[in-house]
Amino acid sequence: MRLSKWWVVARREWQVAFQTPLAYILLALWMLLGGFMYVGLLVSSQSTDLGNLVQNLTVLVLFMAPFLTMRLLAEERRSGSDELVLTAPISASQWVVGKYIGAVLVWSVFILVSLLFPLVTSRLGAVDWGVIGASWGGLWLFGDATLAVGLFASSLTDSQLVAAMLSFVITLLFYIASWVQTTGWVSTFLSYIDLPNQLTQFSIGSINASALVFFGSLIGGFLFLSVRSIDLRRWT
Amino acid sequence: MDAALEVAGVTKRYGPNRGVQNISFSVRRGQVLGLLGPNGAGKTTTLRCITGYLPVSAGNVRVEGHDLWEQPFEVRRRIGYLPDNPPLYGDMTVMDYLIFSADLHEVPAARRTARIGEVAERLQLGDVLGRLIGRLSRGYRQRVGLAQAVLHEPPVLICDEPTVGLDPAQIVEMRELIRTFGREHAVVFSSHILSEVRLLCNEVVIIRGGEVVTQGAPGDLTARLHGGAEQWMLRVKGPADAVAAALRALPGVRSVAAQPSPPQDAADGICALRVVASGPGGGALSDRLFDALAAGGWRARELRKVETSLEEVFLELTAAEQAAKGRPAAATAGRRGGKR
Numbered sequence: 249m250r251l252s253k254w255w256v257v258a259r260r261e262w263q264v265a266f267q268t269p270l271a272y273i274l275l276a277l278w279m280l281l282g283g284f285m286y287v288g289l290l291v292s293s294q295s296t297d298l299g300n301l302v303q304n305l306t307v308l309v310l311f312m313a314p315f316l317t318m319r320l321l322a323e324e325r326r327s328g329s330d331e332l333v334l335t336a337p338i339s340a341s342q343w344v345v346g347k348y349i350g351a352v353l354v355w356s357v358f359i360l361v362s363l364l365f366p367l368v369t370s371r372l373g374a375v376d377w378g379v380i381g382a383s384w385g386g387l388w389l390f391g392d393a394t395l396a397v398g399l400f401a402s403s404l405t406d407s408q409l410v411a412a413m414l415s416f417v418i419t420l421l422f423y424i425a426s427w428v429q430t431t432g433w434v435s436t437f438l439s440y441i442d443l444p445n446q447l448t449q450f451s452i453g454s455i456n457a458s459a460l461v462f463f464g465s466l467i468g469g470f471l472f473l474s475v476r477s478i479d480l481r482r483w484t
Numbered sequence: 485m486d487a488a489l490e491v492a493g494v495t496k497r498y499g500p501n502r503g504v505q506n507i508s509f510s511v512r513r514g515q516v517l518g519l520l521g522p523n524g525a526g527k528t529t530t531l532r533c534i535t536g537y538l539p540v541s542a543g544n545v546r547v548e549g550h551d552l553w554e555q556p557f558e559v560r561r562r563i564g565y566l567p568d569n570p571p572l573y574g575d576m577t578v579m580d581y582l583i584f585s586a587d588l589h590e591v592p593a594a595r596r597t598a599r600i601g602e603v604a605e606r607l608q609l610g611d612v613l614g615r616l617i618g619r620l621s622r623g624y625r626q627r628v629g630l631a632q633a634v635l636h637e638p639p640v641l642i643c644d645e646p647t648v649g650l651d652p653a654q655i656v657e658m659r660e661l662i663r664t665f666g667r668e669h670a671v672v673f674s675s676h677i678l679s680e681v682r683l684l685c686n687e688v689v690i691i692r693g694g695e696v697v698t699q700g701a702p703g704d705l706t707a708r709l710h711g712g713a714e715q716w717m718l719r720v721k722g723p724a725d726a727v728a729a730a731l732r733a734l735p736g737v738r739s740v741a742a743q744p745s746p747p748q749d750a751a752d753g754i755c756a757l758r759v760v761a762s763g764p765g766g767g768a769l770s771d772r773l774f775d776a777l778a779a780g781g782w783r784a785r786e787l788r789k790v791e792t793s794l795e796e797v798f799l800e801l802t803a804a805e806q807a808a809k810g811r812p813a814a815a816t817a818g819r820r821g822g823k824r
């Protein structure tokens with residue numbers, strides 16, 4: 249049986265992520281800072297509602313996702329290892345999708361570990377697991393979208409630092425899109441692309457088709473741009 | 485037998501700069517072709533075009549009849565590529581990396597382990613399979629690079645300066661590997677080391693400034709130089725001018741030139757001379773040279789026929805090229821000077 253090419257690439261990313269300290273450090277920070285937020289919110293609200301926590305975790309994701317994605321393509325370009333991949337029988341899109349799935353797998357570990365928070369809460373009081381499922385699902389999607397942005401940023405440069413900064417800036421724009429007060433279709437558009445806006449439905453336990461479409465197209469769009477960026481670089 | 489690799493008129497332009505122009509050659513299985521040229525001649529660019537890493541501006545590459553434009557994957561499946569300073573993943577172990585490469589190159593999963601074992605044994609990688617590539621020495625990295633290039637048993641193997649940066653023992657090993665792979669694959673390798681090319685290749689393509697200067701079998705290239713005339717090196721105890729004049733008078737001698745001699749020879753009154761025959765002289769010429777020296781009372785310390793080396797072909801060709809290029813450049817500079 250022949251393995252799918254994207255899976256070969258994703259498997260490598262997964263292997264490498266946990267062979268270097270970066271993923272462990274990020275995971276530790278994620279749980280440490282997340283835990284800090286969790287305890288703070290728990291004590292102040294005295295409630296089992298974790299909607300606020302998820303909102304706050306998205307801020308952490310905003311800062312941490314660039315570190316998960318900055319290496320992906322920039323490092324290949326810097327070291328020249330893309331030369332061996334791009335001369336193998338694999339297309340740029342299979343490569344990009346593989347890289348992306350690899351990053352999503354690593355991010356999924358973060359999500360799974362953070363389920364510790366609702367688990368602890370469930371020992372203290374009644375927890376609505378439906379709402380938890382929806383809001384953590386939303387958080388997962390939010391992370392997936394920022395990873396796609398980060399992958400695109402990483403395709404633009406051979407510097408990991410630049411990739412991380414670009415990724416942060418682009419995600420931040422999506423994060424604060426609706427802060428600008430306007431009217432008409434611009435306002436509708438800005439509030440549509442506003443990431444926290446799209447997440448609110450999830451945190452009250454409803455999975456909204458329009459939000460799924462939004463995240464799906466955001467991810468698809470940035471993956472497409474990454475492929476284009478790789479192709480373009482070879483042709484110029 | 486049909487050529488495994490055909491390169492036809494490959495041209496690569498980078499914006500207004502030219503990369504390489506109109507490179508053509510073909511290689512059969514069991515043949516080793518050396519792409520020879522000084523640094524910056526366009527060797528790497530040529531190889532990158534063949535492997536499809538760089539899209540060509542014009543021309544075409546075919547591997548076993550598959551066209552790089554029309555069936556890029558079919559071509560990529562049939563090429564093994566060892567880039568210059570192989571850019572391997574330093575963060576993977578050798579074993580993980582070879583598994584990754586095998587999967588990427590579609591080695592069937594059932595054959596994968598056996599194939600990695602074979603290649604690792606052949607390249608003596610058995611001891612380092614569990615080590616991180618980033619921690620390996622240059623020689624091992626080069627061998628891992630070669631391993632990933634041959635894992636999928638490609639008909640065409642392309643190596644970019646495979647011996648650069650290796651120590652002498654590793655260079656000998658790497659050459660031996662290329663020679664053995666050359667028996668079953670069609671091998672193209674680039675080098676700026678002439679002796680290496682002569683040692684390994686059935687066919688040489690010399691490029692400079694992105695263009696083919698000459699190509700052919702190493703033997704043909706050296707024969708072509710000086711119109712196939714023989715050359716002799718002499719070390720003689722005697723005055724250089726007098727000896728040269730005497731030899732010049734001999735039939736069958738086209739020219740005699742004094743060569744710089746080592747300090748010790750000069751101190752001992754020994755001169756070095758290069759005699760170019762007007763054609764293939766053979767033993768008769770050597771006898772005449774010897775007799776002429778004896779008649780003059782000069783003692784011959786050495787009388788040796790020079791095997792024209794690729795080195796000379798190379799120097800002669802590239803010097804001619806440079807001279808041709810030098811003139812217009814100087815003229816332009818002059819014009820610019822005039823304006824001021």
